[in-house]
Amino acid sequence: MIDPLSEVVSLLQPQAGFSKMVSGAGRWRVRRTEAGRPFYCVILEGSGRLTVEGREPLVLQPNDFVLIPAAQNFATSSLDPPDDDADTSPILLAPGEFRLGTPDGPPEVRMVIGYCEFGSPDAAVLVSLLPQLVHVSGEPRLATLVQLVNEESRARRPARDLILARLLEVLLIETLRSSEGTAASPGLLRGLADPRLAAAIRRMHEAPTRAWTVAQLAKEAALSRSVFFERFNRAVGLTPMEYLLSWRMALAKKLLRTRNMAIADVAERVGYSSASTFSVAFTRHVGLPPTHFARQTLQAADA
Numbered sequence: 001m002i003d004p005l006s007e008v009v010s011l012l013q014p015q016a017g018f019s020k021m022v023s024g025a026g027r028w029r030v031r032r033t034e035a036g037r038p039f040y041c042v043i044l045e046g047s048g049r050l051t052v053e054g055r056e057p058l059v060l061q062p063n064d065f066v067l068i069p070a071a072q073n074f075a076t077s078s079l080d081p082p083d084d085d086a087d088t089s090p091i092l093l094a095p096g097e098f099r100l101g102t103p104d105g106p107p108e109v110r111m112v113i114g115y116c117e118f119g120s121p122d123a124a125v126l127v128s129l130l131p132q133l134v135h136v137s138g139e140p141r142l143a144t145l146v147q148l149v150n151e152e153s154r155a156r157r158p159a160r161d162l163i164l165a166r167l168l169e170v171l172l173i174e175t176l177r178s179s180e181g182t183a184a185s186p187g188l189l190r191g192l193a194d195p196r197l198a199a200a201i202r203r204m205h206e207a208p209t210r211a212w213t214v215a216q217l218a219k220e221a222a223l224s225r226s227v228f229f230e231r232f233n234r235a236v237g238l239t240p241m242e243y244l245l246s247w248r249m250a251l252a253k254k255l256l257r258t259r260n261m262a263i264a265d266v267a268e269r270v271g272y273s274s275a276s277t278f279s280v281a282f283t284r285h286v287g288l289p290p291t292h293f294a295r296q297t298l299q300a301a302d303a
Contacts, residue, residue, distance in 0.1 A: 002206045012118045014168035019114025021097045028088035028101035029077035036070040042146045046109030065142040067134040131187035191236040196221040209271040256294040
């Protein structure tokens with residue numbers, strides 16, 4: 001059976017960025033303005049606060065794990081942040097280890113934070129299928145995986161990059177499946193958490209070439225057309241046809257990066273009856289014709 005979540009994570013091609021051990025005591029706050037990099041944080045001991053722009057602050061407890069697939073503006077802080085507007089400067093204790101707030105005495109919180117990179121040129125499309133924020137409580141397996149990522153990233157052993165890529169894939173999949181049933185933001189995860197919607201999503205992934213209609217997908221979900229459409233849109237954040245289009249375009253981009261594949265063959269592989277119909281849809285969705293996209297991608301690879 002096709003697993004949509006594994007497919008999306010595999011296409012994202014997660015790669016190691018960096019991770020660090022951070023401890024804190026007293027009152028402290030660190031704000032970050034990011035350019036859409038995936039951010040994760042796990043609390044090992046104590047507690048802290050995470051504030052993401054546009055959301056209510058989260059109080060993080062031991063073994064809490066947070067994943068932001070495309071981080072923008074957010075802040076980590078002590079439970080009682082400083083009154084002033086200034087950020088706290090981290091103190092380097094050792095390579096990969098930092099202290100925040102009061103430099104002396106036992107830490108009130110210990111956490112591992114890190115960033116990874118998505119190697120896929122289609123990361124923006126794929127990330128849009130994931131929740132904007134995932135918060136998982138009480139899953140020691142995630143803390144263990146983060147520790148392994150942290151240790152491997154600092155080692156210089158053979159096959160380090162390969163091991164890190166696989167660990168990050170496991171970490172992402174474990175995080176996303178561990179958060180089923182939680183209050184995740186709209187995205188693929190919430191769709192898969194609904195057994196009725198999951199049946200339709202899996203069918204789209206199993207047969208992306210089929211000329212699906214909303215009525216046919218509703219039948220797969222054993223729901224009426226109107227109920228299915230509204231329920232899918234609310235859970236996934238896209239209409240069923242928008243989701244299908246996004247997935248087809250992600251597959252098309254992957255195929256277009258394969259040398260010597262004709263546009264007509266790509267069109268057929270992603271469910272379009274002709275190269276011209278596919279070209280119009282691809283250009284509208286991506287912003288340039290598939291021939292130009294393939295040429296630019298191959299030129300970049302050669303360079």
